[in-house]
Amino acid sequence: ASGEDRPFTINWSTQLTNIDPAFVCAGDDNSFASNFYARLVALDTDTQEDGTVVASTSPDRIQPDLAESWTVSEDGTNYTFKLREGAKFANGNPLDAEAVRYSIMRNLTIGACGALALQIGLTDPPLIKDVVVVDPATVRLELSRAYPSILVTLAQSRGSIYDPVEIKAHGEDRKGVPNQWLASHTASSSGPYELDTYVPNNHAILKRNPNYHGKPALEETVRINFITSVPTLMLQARRGQADVTLGLPPYVVDQLRSEDCCKVASAPSLSPVTVSMNNQEGNSANAKLREALTHSVPYDQIIEEVAHGFADSYYGPFPPDVPGFNKELSVPRTMDKELARRLVAESGIENPTIDLMINPAAPSVSTLATILKAGWEEIGVKVNIDSQTPTSFATRFNTGKYGSALLFEGAGSVAAYELRKKMTCGSNFNNQHICIDGTTELLDELGRIPDLKDQQPVIDALTEKWLENSSTIVLYRARFTAVLARDVNHFKYSSSLRFSEWGR
Amino acid sequence: MNNAETGDLLVIENLNKSYSSGVGGRKRVQILHDVTLGVKRGQTLGLVGESGSGKSTTASCVMGLTDVDSGSIRFDGRELTNLSRPERRSLRKSMQMVFQDPNGSLDPRYTVRDLVEEPLIVHGCKDPAERRRRVAQTLARVGLTEKQAERYPHAFSGGQRQRIAIARALVLNPELVVLDEPVSALDVSIQAQVLNLLAELQDELQLTYLFIVHDLAVARLMSHRIAVMHHGRVVEYGSAAEVFEHTSHPYTRSLLDAVPGASQPAGEELQGANHA
């Protein structure tokens, strides 16, 4: 079939679980929901050599979106946004300050992932104290402390703005019991697309939103097929039945790159592949052992064989491209068996064993687990691979009830957020239970510095602590890849994918 | 109907038996109606009647293989109908049964010796040598050799199998043997062998037979007394000669007349009798 007589088709290897922006945790869910909701501000973009447009997450380069302009108070705690006049939801309701207030408050109070991002790991007192409607075109965000990266957060799906009227019409939210309707429907769109049809785990059809205040979507209609079978994805990509194929495993991307059906867009992502370890309990609480483990992983081979080159290496609490990343500090660890054996001996644990929790449904996980197991057993660490279904994997991981877990992470795009989330002692969200002396003070200090450049020394100090502690094993940072049909000329990557700037 | 004479080994009085049938077993079909019979010690009672008239059911009741509805069965003066199961089982030492189909009534997985030995084991004969002796003796009595005893029932012809079944019944030296159509499944040429054996054994061991059969000729040949059953009732009961020569019930007459090759019967009589 030629690409002309069908809608712009995206084949996506994912299983969405929820499309309520306040509720979603996973990156793919976020991306999908992003298409239907406007945000106050937008990220700036760079164009790569291969022509792919990549969003930058630097807080210094935030662009206006629904908010035409904004002012920040001296102490960095009050943000006042001036909204675009006449913006409307797809159903014609006004897209005004009240809608903004309602949406942000909903995300904050729902008690799920949405709140997490906005509140930096549910700190006390909450980061966002209040959202105030000044007039229908003006809204003020009151923070409890300075946090320059709040704009970056608002530029992503957590800043989604939806129609309070329609949500209320479909059942109020109650605490802990979310509006079930929103889980598989979208409230009237404020974003570039409207959701026309949605068959979970099967397909969705997106229609251009004529009332969108920004640049109209490139394609009138976008069809998204949710296909998890790799052969299907590959076959359809080959036959030109999909314009964009997302989520293909690297070896398939590698293979397709060499065929003339398609081209490959790739961009540095914020998705590290790590082995998270419980820093407080079990054998993995032993820092020497953790360090030993980091030194007996065949990094090069993994990047070569598993990631097929679509990866970069680094070692640190957050990946490159997150503002605040320090290249000097984040030197990748290397395979050194001698060192590793010595470290195991120093750890004082006899016949160490660790449990490696995996979710075998995710691509390449089995392969990675196999490689890790082999590598670690060589230095005398016995590995029990513990397979879990996606749900119980997520539950166990998020509640911190695991030894170590192989994980494809989606990192936040804000360094301070990442550090807080990962290093705050006793936080529910510090699911690795990393608690190092002195970090609390450093984190507090970080919260008092309004400017990113001034934050850097503190970030570096925290990073060093993290490194010393060998808190996590970072295997690599995966590059985002998309296989595009030959005639797709517009493609933009950001951590919350929006399809509106994709097209032929 | 004659009442059972006193001094009979087995006395059946007013036996009633019904089976449940129909939806959820709600309907009950009465199979036996007030059956009253007696078997004299050392003699044979022939029980004849067409198929489904309740002959086998009577035998089952006597053996205690099914429960009765009402009535009494006395064996050697002992009431059987209210016995407990273990008592009933131990009583079977002196009552045994031979079934119609010699192929079906012998467990094909047992050798002849095991089959004949089983009643002894069941009734607590612990001494293997003693058991062996009695098995050998019984087998010899029914005309089977020691060598044949090691074979399985399948290796025998129908007549021989029926001998095995008889040996199994006899090994406990019972007083009463219930024979449920023991020759009906056999060919004429073999039938005589078994009938002869049964007659011999009765003379020799003073056995009492309740002999169920539907062949009138055989009944007459073997029985001292005959009872004719029809639709669950005893319609005729008396000594063999009485029943055959002075047939009182029309059904018995029709049975007698229907035997092919016998003298030609009158058609009218037939019409009247056939309402089955």
Place this chain on the structure above:
Amino acid sequence: MSVNTEAQVHPVRAQQLESILEIGNLCTNFDLPGSTVRAVRDVSFQLRPGQRLAVVGESGSGKSALAMSLVGLVPPPGRVASGSVKLRGRELVGLGDREISKIRGNDIGLVFQDPMAGLDPLKTIGSQFVDAIRVHQDVSVREAKELACQLLSEVGVEDPRRRINDYPHQYSGGMRQRVLIAMAIANDPVVLVADEPTTALDVTTQRQVLELLEKICDERGNALVMITHNLGIVRQLCDSVNVMYAGRIVEQTSTDALFAEPAHPYTRALLNCMIDPRTTLRGRLPAIPGSPPDLSLDEVGCAFAERCLLGSSQSLCHEQRPEPVLLASGAISRCHFAQTPEGATP
């Protein structure tokens, strides 16, 4: 019965001219894995129009196999191995399905032993009847039905017009057998073969069915081959008898001769075994010792020798197979001693 005085002339040839059905050296085998059951062994006889021939013998002697061989219906793995079956001079063995089907039902009617299983339980009596008629007669369904009703009333089914639409399970065993008989004679066959038609029936019903058969043969004048192991039936219904033992016909004789002067020791033994309800008194019965031979083995000598009062002691009987001998009485007997004084006359 014409008696041929030339003792050594083959019996088949002797009555060739007038016979309607002629069976010559018929052998029927069941091929089992590893062995062959030779159920019918070298059987020859012929049937004249109107003759009523009984085939008697104990169970497993090959009676049914013989009956089936006549119309080529031996169930697999059985097959007619050799020999011929000639109907009015036309060879039936080896005919194709289509050809022999024209004979079945039309020239040779067959009645089976088990009336309960003989009718398709899913089809009405009428439709099965119509099928049976229309294969041979070019009539409409209506006419066929009409004919069927006539036949049914002829065999004593009351209210045939209503009952013809009934299903077989609505008929009693005796009535089913009547229906089967009616179907078998629907196309006026010249030969009616009845394979133990009454064995499965009650004594009283048995008698009625026999009378029906007798009536039919009287009225239609067809030949009858009656297979039975009941000598009483033979006496009542048939004029001549073939006695089978272990797949062979050991005696061919007339009914009268059979009862008066049985020629073969087996026949005599069989007669002895009959228990007459009117005359016999309790006592020792003359039994035939032993049991019939295994038909998958080849017989050496006379198959009956083991059990024979005469032959068990004779080495001749154990070593040499007896040939059929024509006796003065007109009977043909397969016994070495058929003509000895003891054998020829009682």
Place this chain on the structure above:
Amino acid sequence: MLSTAFRRICVAATTIFGASIFAFILLRVVPGDPARAIAGDMATDESVAALRSEMGLDQNLLVQYWRYVRNIFTGDLGFSYSTGDTVTNLLADRLPATIELGLLAVLFAIGASVLFASLAVYSNRPWADRLLRGASSLAMGSPPFWIALLALMVFSVQFGLFPGPEGRLSPGLVPPEPVTGLYSVDALLSGDASLALNALWHLVLPAAIIAIGPFAFLSRLYRSQLRTTRRETFVMVARSHGLTKFPVFHRHIAPHGLLSILPAGSLLLADLLTGSLLVEKVFGWPGIGSMTADAIIQKDFAVVQAVLLLAAILYVVVSLLADLTLTTVDPRTRVGAR
């Protein structure tokens, strides 16, 4: 007769009752907290507790069971958190796809098994029989998901004869106006023959693969029934009346064979369900099978429970129907039987 039917229905009802208890217990007593699953990983403990009481999970099992049954009767099968939709909607969405596939598969299975078994038995050639048995044994032993992969590779990738695993229609085609929910039928109804063909073309390969299991099972059953019937006396009787081989076969032998495979209807259904569970996944078919497979991986209790119950009810109902049909079709058990 009526009371027999009534009794069968009662038995069926108790069976379904048992099955519902089983399904309920299975997914309620075992470890794992449905509320946690629904509320999401990041949910706070209070919100999970709130949801628990909302869902009635804090009540005793008997009450829970009662609620569960009551909900079923009001058409509320629960909420599927993994898809964010009610289970009732999901089923309504996906059932037609599975039904369409299943119907064609049944057609294939019955057609092929009746045809081949008839041929093998009718021809009475040992080699034909051996071939049939070999084929059915092979079919019995073939893992459907693997065959599906193979078939995809051969027919779709190598030869391009059939579409790839792209669902019910070629991408971009608009589904017909729903009437029956079966695309091929609906397309015909709306007069779009090429759309109907496209739908059929997508159906053929998965349906054929799903049919393999039922084919194995049915062809064996039918063959053995034919062979048993062939030995029946009434067949010999019909032959003795002069009917030739073919009329006897199609008038007497085949009806008995067909009648006797009727009771196998429910087993066939179980086979079909199993097949579609696996094959739909490979073919990306938007039906119940792939939905269930996903739901199980996602630990989506509500969906699994609903599908379990649905399968049980279907099974019982189909066997009941088969039973009742058998009693009406078979004259021996029909009204008026003496």
Place this chain on the structure above:
Amino acid sequence: MTLSVASARAAEQRSNPLLVFLKRDVALATFLGLFAALVFALAIGPWLWPLHPDAIDLSNSLQGPSAAHPMGTDDTGRDMLARFLSGGRTSVFAGLLIAVIGAVVGCVLALLAGSMRGWLDTVLTWLTNSILCFPAILLAMAIAMAIGPGVTAVVIGLSIHSFPWYMRTLRSEVMRLYGQDFIRSTDAIGAHPARILFRHVFPHLVPTIILQMAAVFGASILSLAALGFLGLGAQPPTAEWGALITEGQQFFLTGQWWIAGFPGMGLLIAVTLTTLIADRAREVLDPRSDAV
């Protein structure tokens, strides 16, 4: 009754069943031989083929079949022959386990239900029917989902489905046997019910049990593989044929057919052989019946 050929054969067969089977039935002997060879090869796999199923060799990944790796290697360079053998062991062992567990439980319940009758029979029949109305795979899936995926869960799930399956057939068999004259005749000699049950009824169930075990075994390894394929059965790094197919599934279309190809073939062969053996055995055990 004459001493027919069939019964003579039956007698002969009882004297030494296996030998006589094999002598008479070349096909059965062949199938049994092949199956035995397969099982034997799987059993002695580690000695037969020295490579370890979990030993990775990244420099040798995705190699096609060769002398060094007769079944090729997977994406981490593990030897597929070693994995095939180890996977087969899992499959076959789990299949056997399910067949045996089901047989034991089902047989005990069938004997109970068939001999006691009454309410016990009613309850057990109800239980049987209630469980059997779920398709086996669905039930096993639900159980695996409830107690967490893995071979154990699937074995439990499939056993829960297999025991009623045994029970249903065995119960009716027990009922049938109790109606038979040889059981009644044993009752008539005064034998204790327990003796009748264990010495007479049970031995007659054995052929049925064996045939059913063959069927359950075949169906179980297929179901096991199906669940492995769906990600609920054997979990990595355990090799199991179904799971191997899943692992290889993604490579099927890129040309590395051997990863999923051989395990699928293994399944096909093992189950087909089981079916064929059961068929033939049924014929030999009961020459009149046709295989269903």
